[in-house]
Amino acid sequence: MSPALSLLPALLLAAAAAAAEPECPTKCGDVDIPFPFGIGTRCSRSKGFEISCVNNGTAAVPVLRSAGGARTIPVASLSVAPRPEAKVMLPVAYKCYGPAGRRVRASDGRVDLRSSSVFRISDSRNMFVVLGCNTGAWMNSGANGGGRYNYQYYMGCFTYCAGPESPTDGRCASVGCCHVDIPPGLTDNAVYFEQWPHNGMEHSPCDIAFLVDRDGYEFRAADLRMDVRRSSMPVWLDWAIRDDDGALTCAAAKGRAGYACVSANSECVDSINGPGYFCRCKEGFKGNPYKYEGGCTSEEPISLVTSTPLKEEQVMLRCSYYTSPI
Structure with missing residues (x-):
């Protein structure tokens, strides 16, 4: 074998080693981080594409931060093709009651991605869902519009149950569950619930509402008793290049x-x-x-x-x- 060919294995190993040690990490846990996203400002196109890689106690998880950094949003996937999108996990909103019908805990599930953010909540891939018996809820979204309404969008629906056996698995048509489409362009959401009587409704202790992947959720009657404080739902975000220079x-x-x-x-x-x-x-x-x-x-x-x-x-x-x- 010639000296040139004898060096070939060493050259290939050196090239493989160089490729295995990139300057910027391309994964966080099991999630790929493709450019223009990056872990840290130095590795991303801009701050809007910056991803943090944090340890949740058991594994590394990529997260993005809401407006003001008040909430960390776990990221399940990021993609540039065939379409620019991200799948994230967002909390559910809830209002829970004791046996006497008094409210015991509540959360509006508020998430704000900022109007200047690279992200928008996908209207084509998500829906707004309300669960409960004797429940009405709506979502306020968009920047403050002024005038008669404080927000650009109000959307919601109402549910009712004749009794504990009324809700049916797979049916989300106002008996224990209802859903509505959402408009495009949303960067934020907060949920508000109607105040209706809830005494003696142990079968449906909480009003629940959330955004969710329309192909990733099917109603189950057992969801009326979900652990709301530990529950989150998969939601698709669209993203785009939105530079500050206009x-x-x-x-x-x-x-x-x-x-x-x-x-x-x-x-x-x-x-x-x-x-x-x-x-x-x-x-x-x-x-x-x-x-x-x-x-x-x-x-x-x-x-x-x-x-x-x-x-x-x-x-x-x-x-x-x-x-x-x-």
């Missing part, structure tokens, strides 16, 4: 410093859930359009198989092409 559309952003679609094979798309834009790979390419190197690459597989034997110098040339430089 470049909130593709037409305005292209050509400016900080334009996010940096891969040679990427294209820009205007957001349909709030202002801003996002990037995607052109047809026939896949990968991360927000990265210069290794961004959008061809979907056609690259073959190393040849019909004729390779010369020694050809072997070294191909190996150098498919490994990282040392």
